[in-house]
């Protein structure tokens with residue numbers, strides 16, 4: 001360990017570790033589920049770390065939050081009811097709230113300490129919790145979905161950490177089946193789906209499961225997030241059978257002068273061209289080679 005530096009070491013990316021220079025340790029705690037650390041970095045703002053893994057930094061969280069939210073929500077007309085699994089930092093809520101058609105936002109986060117820490121140290125991210133359409137449920141997303149009536153949601157966003165620890169079950173087949181059940185016909189889901197540089201096996205497994213379960217479009221997208229391992233992270237986008245969905249083009253753009261946009265500031269990363277580009281994959285990750 002180099003004094004003054006945080007290195008992200010994990011068995012999920014053996015032999016490599018992204019490091020950030022630490023100015024000051026701001027918080028360290030242990031919840032019922034994981035170790036939680038917040039530090040002030042020299043060049044990426046404040047950083048949230050769960051069990052030694054970087055979850056978000058103030059400087060680049062916009063890329064992840066905007067893409068995981070707007071890739072699904074801009075692919076369907078008039079989303080009204082949205083569920084977020086995980087996402088206890090509130091960033092996805094902030095982005096969902098930009099869509100004026102939204103009437104109801106449920107969020108199910110297992111670890112209350114993540115919400116409390118985010119509200120205290122990351123107010124520009126946790127601002128999402130202030131939207132009157134938001135209902136926060138503290139609990140296990142697996143159980144929440146099992147209890148959800150069939151066809152409840154237009155969209156479900158699974159903003160999970162990695163498949164080690166509390167989020168492990170969110171990458172397994174039964175969970176994807178419960179997602180499909182809770183979506184209306186032509187409803188869409190989007191999950192955090194790791195890195196094509198590091199986790200092709202995990203991704204192939206997710207795609208195989210989703211192809212069996214979701215009878216609509218199933219596509220993998222990716223984007224750049226400098227502080228995630230390998231500098232990129234992916235998203236699995238799936239639609240249930242019903243009104244056709246084409247993920248690769250934004251059909252429901254967020255109008256720039258929408259009142260919601262003003263309260264939350266302009267989009268820093270997402271736009272309609274980045275939307276379509278996100279589905280362009282390198283040859284080693286394409287259908288003929290591997291999966292999509």
Ligand SMILES: NCCCCCc1nc2ccccc2[nH]1
Nearest residue numbers: 055086087088089159160161228
């Ligand atoms: N190694 C990549 C990790 C991606 C993490 C995405 C993420 N960051 C989060 C912060 C709080 C709650 C849920 C979250 N999900």
